[in-house]
Amino acid sequence: MERLPSWVRQHVAAVRAVIVLTVILGAVYPLAVTGVAQGLLNHRANGSMTGRGSELIGQSFTDKDGAPVKKYFQSRPSAAGDGYDALSSSASNLGPEDVLDTLPDPAVKDDEGRQSLLTQVCARSKAVGELEGVSGARPFCTPDGVGAVLKVFPAVGTPVRAVSVNQACPARPFTAGYRGVKVECGKPGEDYAAGRTVPVRGGATGAEVPADAVTASGSGLDPHISLAYARLQAPRVARERGLDVARVTALIDGSTTGRALGFMGDPAVNVLALNQALDGR
Template identity: 75%
Template sequence: MERLPSWIRQHLAALRALLVLTLVTGAIYPLLVTGVAQAVMNGNANGSLLRESGKDVGSALIGQSFTDGDGNPLKKYFQSRPSAGGYDPLASGASNLGPQDVLDTLPVPGAKDDEGNPDTGRQSLLTQVCARSTAVGALEGVSGARPYCTGDGVGAVLKVFPAVGTPTRVVSVNQACPATPFIPAYQGVKVECGKPGEDYAAGRTVPVRGNARAVVPPDAVTASGSGLDPHISVAYAELQAPRVARERGLDVHRVRTLIAEHTTGRALGFMGEPGVNVLELNLDLDRLKG
């Protein structure tokens, strides 16, 4: 029998390889891995879903909010770490704002964006942290003050003019007029409040640390890289314990015992910090009184 031309043989060999690899990698291997996962770690393989009263209430691997319809924290529940993506698995990700992001864009009263919505401005990462710290402090009955934050919960940042040389004008750029600047003067120059819409780019940026000592833990005011972190630090959980105990009429020691029961150690014994799974903790709290 006459042999097929070499180019046809090469194409047939490539086609056979494609079919074999498709079968192995596209069917046999996935089915094998799925079968082993279902047999060995059924719960984890199916998303670590948690059920209550016969309904799925969430995943132990994904954080969620515990707020009312207006976004206010439900006081009887432990609150999760902030999320840049709204705890949406499809929007998982960080804010991509870095430590140099300290200047707000103040909303201009009466102005509208390109879609006709009221101008809301833009909060810097620093102001987001300051605002969260103030809110957590008010919720937990502790000081929400922290370095580089003003008393009204925005970034304590000045713009100094000229950028080089002796200052002649100083503006607290994140405090919109008629707010009272967080310090009255800088190097002998009276500090002004920020005017929405005014361009302060030519000035020198001066963040002011102040003397505040942070009581609110860092994970209470910063979002995780995924925006879906189901854990909070032990320090943040301990901060919330008195409020949760008071709202539920429980002994605070009982609540702290539950915190300890839901605290996981460092990964592999040495990576990261211990964490508290918020959803599992809140579910156990709900079960205490049926």
């Protein structure tokens, strides 16, 4: 039989490679991975579904207006879409230098402005403190729950003007003066870019509200909270359900996962599992 031309041999080899790779990567490998997952990680591989959702994806426990349902433990904040949207898993991409708000302009319809990461943390801490009956104060936050930040003019030299840029007029500035200069409230639409940014630590030396209660996770879908945040919520949940705090604390312990591989990270509490344990106690 006459030898096939080289271009035909090349096409035949390509077709064979496609067939072999299709069988290996399109059938053998997926079936092998699925078999291992079902055999070793059956619960997780099938989504870890429970009666109300998945234990692998966080969710909110709020009413139709977004207010916390007080008989449930609350999850950590989420920056994924409108909150815990699995199709929009993401972080806010805001960092520690994001401290300046864009104040809403009352003259512009539906203008909500933009909250800095610092103000988001301050507002959440204030709200959690009020919900749990503890102080929501924390460093660099004003008593009304925004970032305690001044714009000082000129940027270099002796100050002649200071503005609490995150507190819109007619709000009372969190501090009366800065280096002998009276502090003004912020005016929407005014350009303060030329000033020097001065975050003010204030008198708070620590915070009763844990960090995971006021910051979102990197995925926005974290189903866990810290032990500290769970224990902070325990008295409120116990009171709303007419339970002894010790009973609620025992349920927290039962919904706590250990460190990854025994040494990485910290113990954490699965919020969905804990709330379901409360409902099914």
